[in-house]
Amino acid sequence: MLSVISRVIDIAMAVLGASLGASLYADTFAWLDDVEGTMLAFSCVLMIMTFPSFGIYQSWRGKPVYDLLLRVTVAWLLAESAGVLLTFSIHRSESLSRLWLMYWAACTVxxxxxxKALIHTTLKLLRREGFNQKTVAIIGSAPYAHFLIEQMRGRSDAGFSPVCVFDLDAKRGAMDGDSLAGVPIERDFDRLAEQVRGRRIRELWLALPISQEQTIHRIVNAFRDDFVNVRFIPDVRSLSFFGHAVVDLLGVPAINLAASPITDIKVLPKRVFDCVFAACVLIGMSPVLAVIAASVKLSSPGPVFFRQKRKGIDGREFEIYKFRSMKVHQEVAGHITQARRGDKRVTKVGAFLRRTSLDELPQFINVLKGEMSVVGPRPHALEHDDIYKDLVKGYMHRYRIKPGITGWAQVNGFRGETDRIEKMSGRVKLDLYYMQHWTFGLDMKIVAMTLWKGFAGANAY
Structure with missing residues (x-):
C-alpha cells in the first residue's frame, strides 16, 4: 500500500514539475501543449518502470536519507532523458523547448x-513516538544481543522494537536474570515459535557467529511457512576493531575486512564538494597566495613550494604541495626530522605560516587533482609511515580513503608534531572513528569546526 502511494506521489511531483517548468518558461501560468504532454506521459511510464530498479520503493527504515535522495535524482534524470529519446523517435521533438526541459528537470528533482525528505522525516518522528514499529526477536548470545538492543534503542527513529531474546545456549547463567536490558529472555524454542506466531513478531534477527550454519538452517526451516522477516546479522566483532561494510560482489554478499569504507556513489557528493570548495579557496584567496609566495621567496633562497612524497588512497604515492617554511637543508637519507618548537631551520615567515597553517593552502591544488580531499586523515611523510605502521595498530588503514587537509583528529586537538607514540595512536584512533562513521554531514561539521576554531593551534610550529 505504501509503495503504491509513493508511486502516485512521485507521478504527481513529475506532473507538477512539468507545469511549473512550463509556467517559468512562459513567464506566466501555462498548460502543457500536446508535445509536452506526450513527453510527460512517456517519462511517467518510464518512472514507474525504472524507479523500482533503483531501490526507491524499498523500505528505508534506519537507512540514510541522502542515499535515497541521490537515487531519486539520478533515476528521474535518466527517465526524463529516455523520454526525450523516445520523443525524438516519433519525430515530435522539433517543438520541444530545451529551456522547458531544463526547468522541468530542476523543478521535478x-x-x-x-x-521524499518530508515523508522520511515524518515517518522518523512517528517512530520516535512509538508508531509504525516493527517488533523484533533476537536469537543469539548475551553480549551481541545486548549490543543490538542498544542499537535499536539508540536509533528509535528506525522503528525497531525488541520484544524477546532467545538464549541459544539455554544456560540460565548466560544472561543476567530473566531479562536482558529490560527485554524478556526465552530459553524454550517451541515457546519462542509460539510468541513469534501469536504476538505477530515481524522480525527475527539471528545474531549468531558465521560458524553456526546448521543452527541457522534449522531456524530458517522452522519459520519457512510464517510471514516473518528472518535476518542473519553475523557477529563479526572479533575480526577487527573497526566496523565492516557488507557489499554485493558478483551477486554474493561480502564483508569488507580490509577495504575502503567510502565507496560507490556515496563518494560523489564528497568529490563535488572537494572540487567546488578547493576552486573557491584558490580563486578567492589568489591575492593572499601571491603575497605569501613573494614573502617566502624573499625570506630565504630556495623555491616557493615545498614538495614531498606522501601516500594517498590505497597507498598510491603523490607529491604534496606546501609553502616552504624552512631554509633549504639536506636531510639524512631515509630520515625526516619533524619541526620542533624553536627549530632554527624555520624562517620568520615560515614560523608565521606554520602557526596559522597558511603553509597548507597549496594542498587545495592536490584536492583539485584528486589526490587529496578537503576532509580526511592527514598524510604523513613516507619515512614516518615506515616507522608507525608496525607500532600503531590500524595505522595504514587510514590510507584506505583519500587523505585530507583537515580531519576529525585535527579538530579534536591532534595537530602538529607527533613526538610520542601516544600522540600518533590518539590521532589514528580518531581517524579510524571518522572512517567508520563517515557521512557527508560529518564532513560539513568538520569543515565548520575548522573554520570556527581557526587553523592556528598550540602544536603548530
Whole structure:
C-alpha cells in the first residue's frame, strides 16, 4: 500500500514539475501543449518502470536519507532523458523547448527531494513516538544481543522494537536474570515459535557467529511457512576493531575486512564538494597566495613550494604541495626530522605560516587533482609511515580513503608534531572513528569546526 502511494506521489511531483517548468518558461501560468504532454506521459511510464530498479520503493527504515535522495535524482534524470529519446523517435521533438526541459528537470528533482525528505522525516518522528514499529526477536548470545538492543534503542527513529531474546545456549547463567536490558529472555524454542506466531513478531534477527550454519538452517526451516522477516546479522566483532561494510560482489554478499569504507556513489557528493570548495579557496584567496609566495621567496633562497612524497588512497604515492617554511637543508637519507618548537631551520615567515597553517593552502591544488580531499586523515611523510605502521595498530588503514587537509583528529586537538607514540595512536584512533562513521554531514561539521576554531593551534610550529 505504501509503495503504491509513493508511486502516485512521485507521478504527481513529475506532473507538477512539468507545469511549473512550463509556467517559468512562459513567464506566466501555462498548460502543457500536446508535445509536452506526450513527453510527460512517456517519462511517467518510464518512472514507474525504472524507479523500482533503483531501490526507491524499498523500505528505508534506519537507512540514510541522502542515499535515497541521490537515487531519486539520478533515476528521474535518466527517465526524463529516455523520454526525450523516445520523443525524438516519433519525430515530435522539433517543438520541444530545451529551456522547458531544463526547468522541468530542476523543478521535478526539487519536488521529489522535498517530498521524499518530508515523508522520511515524518515517518522518523512517528517512530520516535512509538508508531509504525516493527517488533523484533533476537536469537543469539548475551553480549551481541545486548549490543543490538542498544542499537535499536539508540536509533528509535528506525522503528525497531525488541520484544524477546532467545538464549541459544539455554544456560540460565548466560544472561543476567530473566531479562536482558529490560527485554524478556526465552530459553524454550517451541515457546519462542509460539510468541513469534501469536504476538505477530515481524522480525527475527539471528545474531549468531558465521560458524553456526546448521543452527541457522534449522531456524530458517522452522519459520519457512510464517510471514516473518528472518535476518542473519553475523557477529563479526572479533575480526577487527573497526566496523565492516557488507557489499554485493558478483551477486554474493561480502564483508569488507580490509577495504575502503567510502565507496560507490556515496563518494560523489564528497568529490563535488572537494572540487567546488578547493576552486573557491584558490580563486578567492589568489591575492593572499601571491603575497605569501613573494614573502617566502624573499625570506630565504630556495623555491616557493615545498614538495614531498606522501601516500594517498590505497597507498598510491603523490607529491604534496606546501609553502616552504624552512631554509633549504639536506636531510639524512631515509630520515625526516619533524619541526620542533624553536627549530632554527624555520624562517620568520615560515614560523608565521606554520602557526596559522597558511603553509597548507597549496594542498587545495592536490584536492583539485584528486589526490587529496578537503576532509580526511592527514598524510604523513613516507619515512614516518615506515616507522608507525608496525607500532600503531590500524595505522595504514587510514590510507584506505583519500587523505585530507583537515580531519576529525585535527579538530579534536591532534595537530602538529607527533613526538610520542601516544600522540600518533590518539590521532589514528580518531581517524579510524571518522572512517567508520563517515557521512557527508560529518564532513560539513568538520569543515565548520575548522573554520570556527581557526587553523592556528598550540602544536603548530
Amino acid at each position: 526539487g519536488l521529489l527531494i522535498v517530498s
